Amino acid sequence: MTRSDPNSFDRSSLIRAHARETRSAARNGSLSYVTHGLSRGHVQANLAIVPQDYAFEFLTFCQRNPKPCPIIEVLDPGEVEFKISAPGSDVRTDLPSYRVYRDGALSEERVDITEIWRDDHVAFLLGCSNSFDEVLERNGIPQRHLEKPDGRISVYRSNIACLPAGRLHGNVVVTMRPIPHQEVVRVTELSSRFPIAHGGPVHIGDAEQIGIADLSKVDWGGVNPLRAGDVPVYWACGVTPQDVALASGIPEMITHAPGHMFVTDLYIDDQRKG
Amino acid sequence: MTRSDPNSFDRSSLIRAHARETRSAARNGSLSYVTHGLSRGHVQANLAIVPQDYAFEFLTFCQRNPKPCPIIEVLDPGEVEFKISAPGSDVRTDLPSYRVYRDGALSEERVDITEIWRDDHVAFLLGCSNSFDEVLERNGIPQRHLEKPDGRISVYRSNIACLPAGRLHGNVVVTMRPIPHQEVVRVTELSSRFPIAHGGPVHIGDAEQIGIADLSKVDWGGVNPLRAGDVPVYWACGVTPQDVALASGIPEMITHAPGHMFVTDLYIDDQRKG
Known part of the structure; x- marks a missing residue:
């Protein structure tokens, strides 16, 4: 289901790049491959987006299962910028590839979710061992x-x-x-x-x-x-929510495509404020 | 607003007691005073109960503010037993004293909330430095x-x-x-x-x-x-949600009375599963 050959874009230029550059490459379409090894030292994140009706249950699920679902940031319904972990980001464009699950089945894979974004969507970033x-x-x-x-x-x-x-x-x-x-x-x-x-x-x-x-x-x-x-x-692994989407038959969940992560500005050894 | 004199009940018997005994003393009404220093080594917890309509916002608030609001356990709507941190417990009776905030004001203080419990109530335990x-x-x-x-x-x-x-x-x-x-x-x-x-x-x-x-x-x-x-x-301090109830004018929040904590079976140096 991966659309680009690993050799079609010089991923090596992103190995030591700041997270903003890797997100930018995903946004402008030059990076549509996995982010393993890119922007070394930055925290990479799994994405899960659910309708507001499921937001409390999903956040509770993460709280109860912190090993597969460690929460980095949760947005208010309709918000698209991860202001804390990636100022200037846009959740609709900044990942190399997305998956859309509907009614417990994988429905489609996209490189941009702008067209299907809704105001009742709630976005969650969960930690990733790439970090x-x-x-x-x-x-x-x-x-x-x-x-x-x-x-x-x-x-x-x-x-x-x-x-x-x-x-x-x-x-x-x-x-x-x-x-x-x-x-x-x-x-x-x-x-x-x-x-x-x-x-x-x-x-x-x-x-x-x-x-x-x-x-x-x-x-x-x-x-x-x-x-x-x-x-x-x-x-x-933060692919767990995708298996939860399949097992639970949730009407809609939008995620990263496995391996195609959201790269945050955070560093793995940062001490968070507050 | 405290109903019992510190000398009316021999709190010293609870200093080294298992958490179950301290919860039992609260449930049967013999302990209605603060839990500072009781069941030493056990994790003590702040309580916040909000209507389901506010549950996602409250859990998100805790996720964004982990220092004042470290989450120990969240129940599904209507659930009353903290099955993970205190099997056999009942959130409606097991604290020495409760406060009820309504529309941004302290409305009443009670030793039991069984009569005002509803199926759309969602209960949260938050960590406490007594622990x-x-x-x-x-x-x-x-x-x-x-x-x-x-x-x-x-x-x-x-x-x-x-x-x-x-x-x-x-x-x-x-x-x-x-x-x-x-x-x-x-x-x-x-x-x-x-x-x-x-x-x-x-x-x-x-x-x-x-x-x-x-x-x-x-x-x-x-x-x-x-x-x-x-x-x-x-x-x-886990009294923070009570000040949030006042500042935000939330229609209803039920909490512990400050200092009158829920004592969990957990020990402070436990390593949690999962």
Whole structure:
């Protein structure tokens, strides 16, 4: 469902770019591919937009499930600018790619949602584990997905149930990173420092224990084979709301396309005000 | 507005009691006084109940203002049991005293809200700095209010504005603890470890800098005079929603009476699941 070839745009120019530049590239259409590895050090975010009628239930769902759904910013109904985490942004244009779920099914994928935006839409930014890429890199922990041409992490449905909220229910979606066994404790410690980016792992090791039958069959993203001595380590993933949209049959939810994140001005080690 | 004398019930039996016992004493009417210092080590919580029509705005307000309003648990509309933080509890009976705000004014104070409970009521538990009493005690940091017969902390309106959410706005309400000057850094470090209990201070030192004219005139609670060498240290306080109810003219908000908290089964150093 991805419209652009990873080689059609020079993503490397965005690796060290400020978040504004990556958002601008998404807005003007030059970036329609995944944001893994871009604007290193900036907090990347999952997007979920629901009708106002579902806003309280969705926010409660996030509050009850902070590992898959760590809240970065919530807008008032109809607002389009993330004033706190990305001044000058526009939620309708600043992501490389969007998905629209209707009545519990994926309805369409778009690069812009301006035409379908409504005043009763409520937008939520949720943290993303891409945000600690730079921390892992600085600490010498390999990020196998960033070494591949497609740059895509592995994403799976797990059988870990979320706590439901009103009409919303579903299981935790997870990312998997192959981690050299001697780095598993350190990557757990490091990622646990950043709850806003899903925090520590939800599982370490055997995929079957969390209901994943075959690591070579991803539900989203790309395959990242284990090498000798690797342990698969799983983090909660902000694609979870998309699986909730499917499982709960919510009339409408607009999200980022998996991997095509909203990049905020925040840095992963910022201390938030207030 | 407090109905019971601190000496009419032996509060000392509850200092080391499990949270269930303190809630039970509130439920059966034997405890109608403040919970400062009771069930040490347990997380104490502020209560706010709003009509469903305000629930999304209130939860968004808390998300935007995590220092005064750290969310512990949110119930679905009409639910009365805090199943996660206090199994078996009943929000209508388990606090020593409640306040009811209507149309921006304090309307009444009650020891039980069963008669006025409605199915469209949505209940929120917010963290309270009472929760780190035991941590400060263990670290030898004096808690002057617990040394007084009335046990009451000092609570003031500040001029620090909260971020608004929809129809809700107001300033941060603060508690003040007199801290010996040589302990100010350590109390900042210690309390910062517990964001669920308001985290680190919002201000250290001169009261006027945050709009408090006279420390001897409390807005809630009791006076706690500074001794020689003390520095006043201020934490965000969960009475903030009550000031928001007054400032915003919300049609109805039911809260704990200041100091009369909901005591949860959680311990301050628990690591939450999920």
